[in-house]
Amino acid sequence: MPQSLDAAHPVPPPAPAAAMLKALFRRSEIPLLISLLVVIAFFSIASDTFLTTRNIANVLGQSALAMTAGIGVAIVFISGEVDVSVGSLVAAVAIPLIVVMNATESLFLGIAAALALGLVVGAVNGYLSAYLGINSLIVTLGTLFILRGGVYLYTGQTAIPDEAMLESFFQIGNGRLLGLLPYPALIAFVLLLAFAYVMRHRPFGRQVYAVGGNPEVARLAGYSVKRVKFACFIISGLLATVAGIMLASRLGSAVHVAGLGFEFQVVAAVVLGGVSLSGGIGSLFGMALGVLILSFLSNGLGMLALATEWQLVVTGGIIIAAVAFDEFKRRRI
Template structure:
């Protein structure tokens, strides 16, 4: 017997809404983020201060920017672990060109050119030649890091011209409160989240990552889509590298060490599937924020770095396991 409208509204709509909210990983991540913030706010008197919160946002912004690109590559069904070394590498042309020309624009252009080249190489090898993307980008990671060591002689290349505009890029704050890197990160997040959710390219990325053969039969150029994703990832990692160089005031050979693992961990924690076709950029951003606030809070409790790493690892494994369990539910 069919249900009456009133019965449907009161009986089935509510469970349906709850089911939708439960399945949306972003909701759970928001709750987790708020729980982390609440716990450390109660545990530390200085955690919930404007200065500390904005500092965390500024620190998280670099991983968030790179994480957007890495998440897009993951959703397409590929992997990019070269972002850590790229962050260090792009600072070299940035600082070198700025020192030679006293032009921030030319320095940024040089950094973006290197990032573009790395993205093209990664994308061509993985998408068009079919080389496993993990192996491809792992090789790029070592090549770039080795190149940085060789070029710098394992010494920092200082910013000799000390342009105020360059300093403000990574260290300035809007109204003396909100760090500029955080504003840049959220702006890029909104732009690419819109593209992934509402534009044709985003639908293609999800389709290619979900089932490349079906996407090919639907008329999508699978190789081109994946190629483009690698370029986006490298360019966004370049932006992170530019902001980090601004903060450091130099090109440092050890910059970005372990950065790729931080980004990948946050993206996976945010619900982006390593198998492709599943996840959202907002989820990836929330994953970055959770790990950033967690690291900051544990540091305030004077917990040893070793234990911070152990706890973070357990949380990531638990989050991935829970996500996998949800996917297997009927």
């Protein structure tokens, strides 16, 4: 019997390099990385001062706060919940931080007080959302207003200055490694690598993805859905506290308007970074790229002297496009 043409001339398997490239482009981070490079390239051509060591370092330092808090918010989103309280928490934790440092002249005690408040807020959000079953958007929105109102009441809408003037505290938000890389950026990158490893290679990370993807299946697999979600809110509260400490160090005081609108910046970066609003999908590296895209975009538009209101319009358009793309992907799955 004569052989078929296909049998006589079998189709060769794809080359390893081509297969690797195809698999690489399936990753959601690659389009984000390309978008970031396009943004940087565009503003480098449009402005002579954009692609300078000083400006890049400044952008990395400024984006560190959103990246740090964004790690926690992304983890909460992946678990299938929402946390929009981080902006007010950033302002609130600065109060015990500065007050305790002023009274004791101890950076350790000040940071401990700030972390204690962040832990309590994260625990309250987690308990109400995970264990009592109240919608997490409503819970964290309420927390946002309670914390902001509490900050206004305590401060009398007047900044509380850092009277201890500890050099170690100043360096947290203003120091630079080798005079180049801002310490906040270094802290954010270390936290990003640590939590990315946990989310991809440790049991807790796999549980978060499972719970966010399908809580009932996760429960049948033996995972404690409530406990996992509770832990995610704790992580978000603590990481927002770290961002608040860095911001207080940079400002040198506890300011009542600190972090105003910060939650929208973080959520925008998380969604732009490919973290699904429906849970179970997304990566922390994608979130980090989303933060960098928005940070470089804002910096570049500012250098081109684009009015602030137009910058907000552009950012809002990007958020809507990212959410629409997320919904499109979810419906195709």
